[in-house]
Amino acid sequence: MIAVRDLAKRYATKQGGTGVAAVSGVSFTVAKGEFFTLLGPSGCGKSTTLQCIAGLETPDAGEIELDGTVVFCSRRRLLVPANRRNIGMTFQSYAIWPHMTVFDNVAFPLVHGERGSRGIDVRQRVMQTLDLVKLADYADRPSPHLSGGQQQRVALARALVHEPGLLLLDEPLSNLDAKLRDAMRVELRLLVKSLGITTVFVTHDQLEALSMSDQIALMRAGTVVQQGSPADVYLRPVTAFAADFMGRSNLIPGKVGQGTNGTAVQVETSFGVLRCAPAKSVTAGAQVYVVVRPQAIILRSGPDSAANVFQARIDRLHFLGDAFEAEVRIGDAELRIMLDVYFQPALGQTLWLELPVERCAVVQRREDDPGAVAAAPT
Amino acid sequence: MTVALGDEIGPNVDRGKRRVTVQQGVQIALLVILVILVAGPLVVLLRTSFSPEGKLPFETTVFTWANYGNLIAQSATIGLIWNTLVYATGSVVLSLLLAIAIAWLTERTDLPGRTVVRVLMFSWMAIPPLVFGYGWILLTNPSNGILNNVLKSLLDLDLSPLTPYSMSSLILISGLGLTPTAFVMLSGLLRNMDPLLENAGLVLGASRRTVIQQITLPLLRPGILSVGMFLVMTMIQAFDLPLVIGLTAQIPVLSTRIYTLASPEVGGLPNYGLAAAFGIMLLVMATLLMWGYFRAIRISERFNVVGGKGYRPRRLELGRWRMVAAAGVALYFVIMLLPMLNLLWASLFPFYRVPTLAQLFSVSLQAYHNILEEAVVRRALANTIALVFLSATTVIVLSLLVSWYSLRGEGRLGKWLDTLSFSPIAVPPIVMAIAILLMYLRTPLYASLGILVIGHVTVYVAFGTRSMISALVQINRELENAAIISGATWFTSLRRIIVPLLWPHIVNCWLWLVAHSARDLTFPLMLMSTKNLVGASVIWMVWDYPNLPGAAALSMIMVIGLMALVVPVQIMTARRAERDT
Numbered sequence: 003m004i005a006v007r008d009l010a011k012r013y014a015t016k017q018g019g020t021g022v023a024a025v026s027g028v029s030f031t032v033a034k035g036e037f038f039t040l041l042g043p044s045g046c047g048k049s050t051t052l053q054c055i056a057g058l059e060t061p062d063a064g065e066i067e068l069d070g071t072v073v074f075c076s077r078r079r080l081l082v083p084a085n086r087r088n089i090g091m092t093f094q095s096y097a098i099w100p101h102m103t104v105f106d107n108v109a110f111p112l113v114h115g116e117r118g119s120r121g122i123d124v125r126q127r128v129m130q131t132l133d134l135v136k137l138a139d140y141a142d143r144p145s146p147h148l149s150g151g152q153q154q155r156v157a158l159a160r161a162l163v164h165e166p167g168l169l170l171l172d173e174p175l176s177n178l179d180a181k182l183r184d185a186m187r188v189e190l191r192l193l194v195k196s197l198g199i200t201t202v203f204v205t206h207d208q209l210e211a212l213s214m215s216d217q218i219a220l221m222r223a224g225t226v227v228q229q230g231s232p233a234d235v236y237l238r239p240v241t242a243f244a245a246d247f248m249g250r251s252n253l254i255p256g257k258v259g260q261g262t263n264g265t266a267v268q269v270e271t272s273f274g275v276l277r278c279a280p281a282k283s284v285t286a287g288a289q290v291y292v293v294v295r296p297q298a299i300i301l302r303s304g305p306d307s308a309a310n311v312f313q314a315r316i317d318r319l320h321f322l323g324d325a326f327e328a329e330v331r332i333g334d335a336e337l338r339i340m341l342d343v344y345f346q347p348a349l350g351q352t353l354w355l356e357l358p359v360e361r362c363a364v365v366q367r368r369e370d371d372p373g374a375v376a377a378a379p380t
Numbered sequence: 381m382t383v384a385l386g387d388e389i390g391p392n393v394d395r396g397k398r399r400v401t402v403q404q405g406v407q408i409a410l411l412v413i414l415v416i417l418v419a420g421p422l423v424v425l426l427r428t429s430f431s432p433e434g435k436l437p438f439e440t441t442v443f444t445w446a447n448y449g450n451l452i453a454q455s456a457t458i459g460l461i462w463n464t465l466v467y468a469t470g471s472v473v474l475s476l477l478l479a480i481a482i483a484w485l486t487e488r489t490d491l492p493g494r495t496v497v498r499v500l501m502f503s504w505m506a507i508p509p510l511v512f513g514y515g516w517i518l519l520t521n522p523s524n525g526i527l528n529n530v531l532k533s534l535l536d537l538d539l540s541p542l543t544p545y546s547m548s549s550l551i552l553i554s555g556l557g558l559t560p561t562a563f564v565m566l567s568g569l570l571r572n573m574d575p576l577l578e579n580a581g582l583v584l585g586a587s588r589r590t591v592i593q594q595i596t597l598p599l600l601r602p603g604i605l606s607v608g609m610f611l612v613m614t615m616i617q618a619f620d621l622p623l624v625i626g627l628t629a630q631i632p633v634l635s636t637r638i639y640t641l642a643s644p645e646v647g648g649l650p651n652y653g654l655a656a657a658f659g660i661m662l663l664v665m666a667t668l669l670m671w672g673y674f675r676a677i678r679i680s681e682r683f684n685v686v687g688g689k690g691y692r693p694r695r696l697e698l699g700r701w702r703m704v705a706a707a708g709v710a711l712y713f714v715i716m717l718l719p720m721l722n723l724l725w726a727s728l729f730p731f732y733r734v735p736t737l738a739q740l741f742s743v744s745l746q747a748y749h750n751i752l753e754e755a756v757v758r759r760a761l762a763n764t765i766a767l768v769f770l771s772a773t774t775v776i777v778l779s780l781l782v783s784w785y786s787l788r789g790e791g792r793l794g795k796w797l798d799t800l801s802f803s804p805i806a807v808p809p810i811v812m813a814i815a816i817l818l819m820y821l822r823t824p825l826y827a828s829l830g831i832l833v834i835g836h837v838t839v840y841v842a843f844g845t846r847s848m849i850s851a852l853v854q855i856n857r858e859l860e861n862a863a864i865i866s867g868a869t870w871f872t873s874l875r876r877i878i879v880p881l882l883w884p885h886i887v888n889c890w891l892w893l894v895a896h897s898a899r900d901l902t903f904p905l906m907l908m909s910t911k912n913l914v915g916a917s918v919i920w921m922v923w924d925y926p927n928l929p930g931a932a933a934l935s936m937i938m939v940i941g942l943m944a945l946v947v948p949v950q951i952m953t954a955r956r957a958e959r960d961t
Contacts (some may be wrong), residue, residue, distance in 0.1 A: 058861050060790070083401070084864045097858035101880045114876060115867025162864065170865075331528045 004032040009064035011050050024050040026224045032200060039203045041211040042221035052204045056091055056170055057084030069167050085116050090161030091170040096153040098145045104156055104285040105141040108132060111164040131163040151182050168228045169194060171203045175210060187214060208248050212236060221245055242365050245293040252337045254292040258284055267364050273333030277309045278362035289367040298361035299339045310357040316349055403870045407785055407793055414800045417838045421815030428818050431657035438821055442604035447657035464633040467551060468615035470605050474555030476608055479562030485705050487570040489696045492706050503949045504560035506942035508899030509620040510916060511935040514923060515719025516553045520544045520725060523530035524734050554621050561610060569603045613669040617808035619902045634662045635810040642814050652818060659811040670806040727932035747929035760918035763829055764898060767914050771836035772893035776886060779844030783852045805842040812839050813906035827909035833901040840893055851885040891949055895942050
């Protein structure tokens with residue numbers, strides 16, 4: 003449905019020169035009907051990528067194909083303007099036109115769109131779409147008299163009314179309060195899935211991305227660092243950044259040992275050798291992090307013959323309500339783990355912990371990686 | 381989707397380059413228009429200043445410094461610059477003192493009638509300086525001015541104590557007339573000041589007097605300084621009052637000198653080369669001031685005292701001084717209205733009579749009738765309406781487009797448009813007028829009404845663009861993007877989204893332009909012909925004729941016409957402001 007190839011976009015800076023790269027070499031494909039998420043911290047280029055797909059920004063290089071039609075190609079100097087791309091889009095600010103009623107807002111694509119909607123019963127179509135977002139009773143309201151959640155629905159109706167082939171959502175939930183956001187998250191996914199419309203969603207919130215998407219492209223500094231299903235990206239991060247951004251994790255620094263083979267990787271850490279899940283392109287001697295999620299660590303009753311079992315001492319405890327978060331020490335390394343609230347742990351208590359082999363992911367160590375959560379260079 | 385796009389792709393691929401869109405086409409057209417409007421005349425002016433005497437810019441290939449040599453050699457030049465500076469600083473200091481006092485009283489104290497003060501001040505743009513000047517001449521002329529008569533009988537004098545024809549009178553009258561402008565600029569400054577800064581001083585135990593001296597004034601100083609610089613720049617360019625008062629008083633300033641060089645008395649030949657050299661000199665002075673002004677603004681931004689929303693500055697309770705202050709402000713307005721009342725009086729008699737109570741019963745509209753009988757006058761009034769509507773509307777359209785490209789456009793072209801449209805701000809109208817005169821002298825456009833429209837569009841497009849940019853910048857870009865994504869063309873998004881959202885602002889800006897285009901005398905006089913007489917130039921001619929009641933009647937017609945446009949909007953704005961408070 004969508005194919006983005008080697009997309010690049012630079013922005014001019016005040017100092018002149020070649021400017022800064024907002025996006026460089028971004029490629030991905032989105033299958034028909036898929037809910038695809040561009041995820042990343044602010045300034046990672048996710049919004050620029052979306053604007054390029056929409057046609058609101060003109061890329062410097064690359065190619066964009068929508069539904070088998072090339073809408074941008076720098077090599078052939080080809081550009082289909084935004085108003086000819088048959089897209090629906092919602093904006094971070096909702097962009098509801100304050101001088102129009104709800105009905106006029108939603109009818110705009112049909113009445114003023116260039117794509118030609120002759121022969122369509124505008125009133126019927128608008129009311130149908132408003133029904134879809136449960137706002138049919140509000141049709142004649144002046145749009146400034148709407149709550150944030152209602153404006154969000156109007157924006158969605160306006161994006162869907164002309165039955166576009168593609169729906170783009172630019173941080174649609176970021177301006178809603180927390181409770182409404184949770185409800186809309188579910189509703190939004192159900193709605194677009196029931197319509198079967200291909201959706202590209204931009205967010206900086208990994209929880210939204212994980213709970214709503216079919217596919218996630220995690221972006222950083224203008225490039226896609228990892229793409230895959232939510233579970234894939236969460237459980238099998240390929241970089242320390244991905245591990246850190248998708249949720250809390252322990253990054254244990256180490257060196258790949260000689261015993262590495264196809265079934266497991268041996269990593270020498272400050273507290274002993276860790277056996278880890280096999281990883282591509284990891285060679286003996288490489289400086290790496292072992293990524294272990296706090297929830298991945300299993301409590302054991304005592305020393306065990308299983309691999310990766312270590313003795314740990316509880317240094318600090320944080321009561322979170324649904325769990326204890328404990329900072330524990332294995333040798334001179336600090337790790338975070340989650341403990342059952344009913345377990346009643348105590349400071350200074352000694353525990354036996356297993357770091358299950360298949361839950362230990364090895365990623366390359368790079369200079370620009372976020373600080374290792376549990377690194378303890380003493 | 382494929383179907384909709386099919387026709388779009390074929391030709392593009394074949395040609396191997398992108399089609400020029402409507403948006404790009406309009407931008408190029410705008411650039412061409414602005415280059416011709418703004419840069420063209422200035423280039424011609426510069427060329428003329430290097431032409432030999434008696435030659436027009438297109439007639440010669442000689443470059444000479446003779447005009448500049450002549451300018452420097454003339455001993456009068458120093459006097460001219462001195463006069464200009466004394467006049468400008470004198471009137472600005474006077475107007476600032478008055479405006480600071482009145483603005484402080486209306487914005488920061490419980491002065492009664494604050495809304496009335498604001499409406500009167502903001503409506504003052506309906507009074508052309510020319511008309512204001514004539515009113516003062518009537519009031520204070522030595523032979524039969526009412527003020528002189530009153531003072532003579534009160535103080536038992538033989539000679540008239542007052543005259544409009546002196547530097548001090550010129551400064552006084554200009555300063556009074558400039559006060560509303562200064563007020564408009566300063567009241568916003570005072571209104572938006574964060575009261576927390578002052579309250580903090582009070583909480584820390586300082587007295588009210590100390591707070592004003594140590595906190596309020598230092599905070600306002602950069603703002604007042606930049607307003608002052610802006611006003612000095614305006615007054616250096618001022619033309620109307622130096623013309624009607626300064627020429628009789630034999631106090632030439634740079635602007636009137638350019639006029640007398642370009643339009644000499646009957647029998648003289650215009651010296652365009654020297655006029656152009658003086659024009660360039662005035663331009664340099666104005667540009668330097670402009671530069672200083674922007675520096676001052678940058679400094680004042682460091683003192684950014686505009687707070688967030690949802691607060692109101694604390695108002696000082698004047699107590700027993702309340703009535704004294706109100707009387708003082710009222711006195712200012714009486715002084716402002718006296719000359720206008722005198723003009724009104726003059727317009728009510730076919731021949732001027734010194735006002736007395738007995739005469740009140742013989743008032744008539746005969747003077748209005750007589751002057752409107754003249755075909756020239758009727759034509760001038762029709763011309764005025766055409767001029768103000770055409771120039772105000774053109775400026776609005778140009779400004780809207782330029783501001784769009786400046787804020788939303790891609791690449792450098794938008795910034796060029798912005799700079800180009802803003803640069804006339806440093807060009808004094810009198811300089812632009814002589815430059816336009818030189819550029820179109822040999823074309824059919826010269827002597828037509830069209831050349832006045834060109835002149836006004838050129839000088840007001842800077843104001844229009846600034847004003848539109850400040851409004852457009854507050855409109856979220858996503859509102860427009862949403863329209864484009866919905867399938868609308870660029871033009872539809874402007875028409876259906878941007879224009880309706882900016883509408884109140886457009887109306888206000890348009891009215892400002894109408895008022896200023898109507899009251900301007902510089903262009904109508906510099907480019908005057910029998911075909912393009914307008915209100916301001918015909919008043920000047922009739923007064924000079926001399927037909928005093930006729931000039932007074934025309935002045936009243938013009939003032940009342942402008943009032944009818946300006947006052948309702950100002951009252952509405954003031955009401956809205958009160959509601960928000």
